[in-house]
Amino acid sequence: MNYFDDKNVNLEALKKKAFNLRWAEVGDGIIPLTAADMDFPCAPSIKKALLDYVDEGYFSYTPKLGLKEFNQSFANYVKNKKNEIIKEKNILAVDSAARAMFIIAKAFLKEGDEMIVFDPCDFLFREACISAGATPISYPAVLDVKNKRMDLSRLEDYINENTKMIGLCNPHNPYGLVYSEEELDYIMRLCEKHDLLIMNDEIWSDIIYPDAEFKSIYCLGNKRCNRVLSVFGFSKSFGLAGLRIGCVYTNDDEKFTRLIDASEVMSTAGGATSLSQVAAIAAMDKTEEWMKAFIAHITKNRDFAVAYIQKEIPLLMAYKPQATFLLYVDITKTNMSGEAFVAYLREKVKLSIVPGGHQYFGDESEGHVRICLATSEGILKEGLSRLKKGVEMLCEERGLKNE
Known part of the structure; x- marks a missing residue:
């Protein structure tokens, strides 16, 4: 069973339940590759364990x-x-x-x-x-x-x-x-x-x-x-x-x-x-089987995202992670702060990502952004396409070169 096909992302549920900068907190049409939280439901074995516990109807002290x-x-x-x-x-x-x-x-x-x-x-x-x-x-x-x-x-x-x-x-x-x-x-x-x-x-x-x-x-x-x-x-x-x-x-x-x-x-x-x-x-x-499948999926997403940014958005530089499902990206060549760059993408191409800077990662992270990869292949590809479009628009406006 493929737990991580595009069809397994339930956007209707996410728009009601996924907060902390994610689907339930962004405007219509915005893709949030933001907080470190996956867009997939939990493993079936976890859901079953919860349902079995709930079925007895007791919620006593632990x-x-x-x-x-x-x-x-x-x-x-x-x-x-x-x-x-x-x-x-x-x-x-x-x-x-x-x-x-x-x-x-x-x-x-x-x-x-x-x-x-x-x-x-x-x-x-x-x-x-x-x-x-x-x-x-x-x-x-x-x-x-x-x-x-x-x-x-x-x-x-x-x-x-x-x-x-x-x-x-x-x-x-x-x-x-x-x-x-x-x-x-x-x-x-x-x-x-x-x-x-x-x-x-x-x-x-x-x-x-x-x-x-x-x-x-x-x-x-x-x-x-x-x-x-x-x-x-x-x-x-x-x-x-x-x-x-x-x-x-x-x-x-x-x-x-x-x-x-x-x-x-x-x-x-x-x-x-x-x-x-x-x-x-x-x-x-x-969840051993489920976790192996998730690692395989996230590896595919990581490799695609790093290669895509390197080839299609060379103005940016993505660090290839050894762990996590997060992608840390250097945007210093845009001459914009993380906050300003993120706000620009949200307004111009309806993409939301996390800015660097003091609030989330410290002062040394200024000039960087972070992108969550724990989503479907389709959503990630669309998000990165919007990132490319946003950078191209920025280059045109400011006389920068995407290189």
Whole structure:
């Protein structure tokens, strides 16, 4: 069965349900290749698990620390997928990976502390730090495009006596890079030298292209990873953003206790719903075939989009991602800000994408945009055709050359 044919995108449903810059929030006729959320329904096995649970008609309280089955499934899942050996008892289901990041910050940062946040990177690292009263310190993540590596050579220069934590987004959003074992070891050695914690976000670790290999920081061994506080979520890989389900985990018992305290699950003010955990369990246990098909589909979309921009829109430059279903695109030759470029496309060709800049990815992302590839082949081709048309119109208006 092909789960990802064009016919499997239900635009009528998406226009009612898909928010956060997507179909339900854009005007008629606009194609939104925006927020990191897929245009396809979830795997049939997830839908069945939810329907079976709902059929009994009971929506009782869950255990404060989450369903035991969730922890069992997660421990097995990360062991099989990423060779991570995580204690079942040190996994906490919460309402999204974003919440997990805020819990880590609340538990381990305070006013006067600093956290190093790569720039560009997802804004939630910065916002989690700020929410705890601490100060985010941006590290310019300069990219070596040829070797697909970030320059980490100056990272230690950003560490001082107030630094308490480094944010690690692996795979990286928006570049779509995976870190090598050598890079992870270098970051860990800095943290060991300066006694720093690591906020480790692996929400994209399922979406790895066939020409890349994901290495988790846990490949360095659990003994070294007691300073690692990790988050995972099910919105990207499995299309469950609306169920708000993620988890936070660490192999250090004392640190896990602090995470529980910060999460407020013991007072029942925090936690994840029963339905969300049931869906996540099915996602981890019963979607292997569906996930393989999704990776094949998204690989085809990635390869087409990168080649199309290179050939048809050479004024722009697309980074070929190793992971994620996101395409990060350099628009600096247009001489426009990300916001202005995005507004132009929305008005002129009815295409909506995400701008770079401080709000979403940090100041270093200015002059870039991000495009979501998790849609049908037909929608993606039409979206890129509109992008080409918009750039051609811009070139004509401003005397630029599409080269």
